Amino acid sequence: MSGFDQGRSSDVLDVHERARFEQLVLPHLDAAFNLARWLLKRREDSEDVTQEAMLRAFRFFRGFHGGDGRAWLLQIVRNTCYTWLEKNRPGELMTEFDEELHLQPSVTPESLAISGDNRERLGRALETLPPRFREVLVLRELEGCSYKEIAAITAIPIGTVMSALARARQRLQRALTQTPAQEASREL
Amino acid sequence: MSCEYARTTLHGYLDGELDAARSAEFERHLESCRECATALAAEESLRSSLQRSGLYEQASVSLRKKTRTELDGATSSPVPRRIPAWRWxxxxxxxLVVAAVSWYVWPRPGTGGAASAPFTAAELIDAHVRSLQPGHLTDVASTDQHTVKPWFDGKLDYAPPVKDYADEGFPLVGGRLDVLAGRNVAAVVYARRKHVINVFVLPTKEPDTPIHPPGLRQGYQWLHWRRQGMEYCAVSDVSLSDLHELAQLIYQ
Structure with missing residues (x-):
């Protein structure tokens, strides 16, 4: 694990640590839930795992020595999500090693014509991506994280965040252009 | 895709993560490479779709509450609760009943009426949440009312009442100048065990009102009342009974 020292865990923290946690970490609960939601897809699972991650963060809080509270929390949320996926949906983590084989050109005129309010279509396309592509897109485009923060959260070396995003965007463009007919019939 | 730039550098450029030299180099390349120009336009369009799509999902109120309950269980509490379980x-x-009702009766802006506050519930909660950000809670940090009260002099055109209720379990933490509905207001900050309570105070010409039925939003509660030409709003994540206790102390 790169990035932050999570330190040793303790079961109970005192009121001063709780107050610090409320100031530095709890304001990022939305960010935590949003990341879990896009990694796990189902809302109920995401709520359970977010709650578990918040408690873990609290117990590891003594190892947090200031700095970026959001990135620190999101790293814990991400790890908790992957542990949960390995246990409950191991199949989803297996799909990502063959992607180099069929990487296709992706920029087409159709992909330029995504309408901005097409939330459902975008959401579904995003969900078809393997988790490791999905998470960099969510962190970059929805959460507005810098490359440095993405590297800390996902344990990707900072030098490869750019190419990871490039490939993720390519996959998303492709997912969006692959199913237009299907989408049209569903919307009618 | 044949252009090497389009594979990676374009994304660093799109994300504003290239240094000045590489950024300038890419811009020069962009002038002559149609493939990159098209790809950049496509990526910009995709980005703006993603950001405008409302895909960001916020934590629900119930998750917020469950999380706080879990954290309470993992926090050592110096003050044991004395109130029997049936009362809780x-x-x-x-x-639940009052929150459900007040969700509908909380005055919306523009509806008028004697009980309407000059700001909305959303503005109130935003101000409270903002105050919880690091370094934002107090402009003057003091448990001494004789330090906090004079601090507001000259900063506001009214003198908000400030009293320490440490003996009653609500120690004064300090004061802050805040903005609600575009006007400066006094925020008097109290602590209750592990929690922060913001009491916003501003002058009013309306007659006194009793402590208003509470509202609940995003896991935070508030109480509203008017007393002797001042309008009060207390906001916190403490229990309603705690919040009410403080409101009554101030109301006296």
């Missing part, structure tokens, strides 16, 4: 049940039930 009664309080819980009344919170």
């Amino acid at each position: 049940l009664a309080v819980g039930a009344s919170i």
